[in-house]
Amino acid sequence: MxxxxxxxxxxxxxxxxxxxxxxxxxxxxxxxxxxxxxxxxxxxxxxxxxxxxxxxxxxxxxxxxxxxxxxxxxxxxxxxxxxxxxxxxxxxxxxxxxxxxxxxxxxxxxxxxxxxxxxxxxxxxxxxxxxxxxxxxxxxxxxxxxxxxxxxxxxxADAEEQAAELRRRSGALARSETLHRLLAEGSADVISLHAPDGRFLYVSQASQDLVGTPPEELLGTYPAELVHPDDRADLFGDDGGGPSEDVPGELTFRLRHRDGHWVWVEATQSVVRDPWGEVSEVQMATRDITQRRAREAENQRESKLESLGRLSAGLAHEINTPIQYVGDNARFLEEAYQELIRVVEVYRTLLDTSNPIGWAERQERVREAEAGIDFEYLEEEIPSAVAQTLEGIDRVATIVRAMKTFSHPGHQEQTPADLNEALAATITVTRHQVNDVADLSLELGELPPVQCNIADLNQVFLNLIVNAADAIEETGQRGSINVSTAVEDGDAVVRITDTGDGIPEEVRARMFDPFFTTKDVGRGSGQGLPLARGVVQEGHGGSLVFDSVMGEGTTFVIRIPVGGRASAAEHVQA
The missing domain is CATH 3.30.450.40 (GAF domain)
Incomplete structure (x- = not known):
């Protein structure tokens, strides 16, 4: 049939x-x-x-x-x-x-x-x-x-048009794929395509140099397997699959090299959707920024040393003043001690029962010994001298601790820290320079521990407070600086306000450009604000912005997610 x-x-x-x-x-x-x-x-x-x-x-x-x-x-x-x-x-x-x-x-x-x-x-x-x-x-x-x-x-007619368009696109896609592979294989960056669940669909040859693994071994695996554990939540959320489409397009994280060391990388991603709006693939370009990170860290250390160098005279004065009255009080106490010891020695001699001296003579010798000492004066001044000495020691210890905080290189890992305590340390270090030009007020709200790199944030606070003092000094009049903290929408917010002349409109767009400065030669390298923004935005997923009014002053606003970079990514997804 x-x-x-x-x-x-x-x-x-x-x-x-x-x-x-x-x-x-x-x-x-x-x-x-x-x-x-x-x-x-x-x-x-x-x-x-x-x-x-x-x-x-x-x-x-x-x-x-x-x-x-x-x-x-x-x-x-x-x-x-x-x-x-x-x-x-x-x-x-x-x-x-x-x-x-x-x-x-x-x-x-x-x-x-x-x-x-x-x-x-x-x-x-x-x-x-x-x-x-x-x-x-x-x-x-x-x-x-x-x-x-x-x-x-x-x-x-529509079907024929769609078929013609499909043929056109298929041809263009074939040409595009050929061109893409030529470009990808010639790039020093790792070019990769990922399925919606994150699996590698394509990896360029540069993966061999970046992580020591050839492309064919990466196909079908998940990128989360290579990412540092501390960075996974920021990139992939809880499922640990592919890069989340809600994560900002530019990412900074660490990848494990085949030999075991960690490589800092910067990646940009682009989400490709089908006609129904569903994710069909994710395109990524990843480059090694380990050396750049090292240079940035070195620049940050140099900026920190520059700031501390500018503050060194003030810090020396801050330490010298309490040390001076500690020394004066110590010499006074030494003299008082010697005088009191002489009287005590007389007492000991006269109280010796084997001594044949009569009672009248004993009394006379006591009067002679006590005649050279002003007991009322010592009774009043010794407690005061001791208190001043202890206060001076505490003051020096506070300054030394603050300086230690700023000289410490810090760690890459973020840990819970008290921003209010960090700001107090910053005020201690900058007090002499600020006090010369402005009255400083603190309005520190209740803050929870903030997941951060506190050494890096200390440098940000230092730069902004020194800049505020410089802005006021340029006015030729005494001004004021206000530092306040609060919690807003899951962020720890620090505001630093000065009463300087404000930032001119024509330079505001360049304030965060590297090496741009409005200060006189020798007073600034132009690296402070760019480094500060990098620390806040790239390092902590926060923001650093300013608002300035000519003739009234400037306010810098720092926002740091309380939970660190991971909570910043969750906020973007929400």
Whole structure:
């Protein structure tokens, strides 16, 4: 038994269907004119015509507003009128003044979305029998059929257009893939494509240099397997799959090299979506920034040393003052001690029972020993000297601890820290320089421990407070600096406000540019603010911005996510 071969079904075009319908109606309902018309651009145009009464041809047109059909479509007149001139709307139509119309038949043709395409229309010079009304169901069926053919033809045209576009895109994609591979394999960056779940679909040859692993060994694996444990949550969330589409496009993290060491990398990602909006793949470009990070760390240390160098004179004064009165008090206490010891020695001698000296002589020697000492003075001054000495020692210890905080290189790992305590240390280190030009006030709110690199943030606070003091000094008048902290929307917020002259509009856009400075030569390298923004934004997922009003001053606002970089990524996803 043979299976019959299926042959393609050839769909009738709208033109063919229109011709067939008009021919059918000409035979079944013999009016003088049958036509299929198109309505658009204010016209009614004949597409198909069978006319032996009026002499009309395909392509003839008239104003839509003059036609009988527009009254029918608008519902102002019936679809079938055996005596058309008995219908006021038809009788008043402009076309009725030019043509002899006894009967009218019209049915709208609509496309798939219900939009009016045109009409199936019949005319005759003579009035027809009322039996013409019985043709209404057939006429509507034929008009609906033409609408379906029109819709199918449009769908076919759309399909052909989509197929042509698909062929064009396929060719472009093939050319693009070839070009992409040429570019990817020639790039020092690692170019990779990832499935929605993160698996490597493609990796360029540069992976061998970056992580010591050839591309073929990475295909099908997950990038999270290479990422430092402390960075995974920031990049992948809890599932540990592929890079989250909600993570900012530029990422900084560490990858494990095959030999075991960690490589700092910077990656940019681009999410590709299908026509339905679903993620089809993720494209990434990853480069080694280990040396750049080392240079940035060195620049940061140099900036820290520069800041401490500028503060060294003030710090020396801050230490020298308490040391001076500690020394003075120590010498005073030494002298008092020697005087008291001499009296004590006299007491010991006279209290010795083996001593033959009489009682009167003993009393005389005591009076002589005590005559050279002002006991009331010592009783008043010794406690004061001891208190001042202890205060001076505490002051020096506080300064030394603050200096130790700033000289410590810190760690790459972020740990919970007290920002208020860090700010207090900063104030201690900068106190002498600030006190010379401004009154400093603190409004420290209650802050939870903040996940951060406190050594890096100390440097940020130091730079901003020193900058505030410099801005006030340039005014030539004493001003004020206010430092406040608060928690806002899951961020620890630090505001540092000065009453300097403000930042000119023309330089505001360059304030965070490397090596840009408005200070005199020798007073700034232009690295403080760029490094500060890098620490806050890249290192902690926070933000550093400023608001300045000329003649009033400037406020720098630091926002640090309380939970560190991971909480910053969660905030972006939310």
């Amino acid at each position: 043979s299976i019959p071969t299926k042959t393609p079904i050839s769909l009738m075009s709208f033109e063919e269907a229109s011709t067939a319908v008009v021919a059918f109606l000409k035979g079944a309902v013999p009016l003088g004119l049958w036509s299929v018309t198109k309505a658009g651009d204010g016209r009614q145009t004949l597409l198909t015509v069978d006319d032996d009464a009026y002499g009309l041809e395909v392509g003839d047109y008239g104003a839509w507003s003059d036609s009988l059909c527009q009254h029918m479509v608008n519902g102002a007149a019936p679809q079938i009128a055996p005596a058309a001139m008995a219908v006021p709307a038809y009788a008043s139509a402009e076309v009725a003044r030019r043509m002899e119309i006894g009967a009218y038949v019209g049915v709208p043709i609509r496309d798939g979305d219900g939009t009016l395409f045109g009409t199936l229309c019949g005319l005759d010079p003579a009035v027809q029998s009322p039996q013409l009304l019985e043709q209404a169901p057939v006429l509507r069926l034929l008009a609906d059929l033409l609408g379906r053919v029109l819709e199918a033809e449009q769908m076919r």
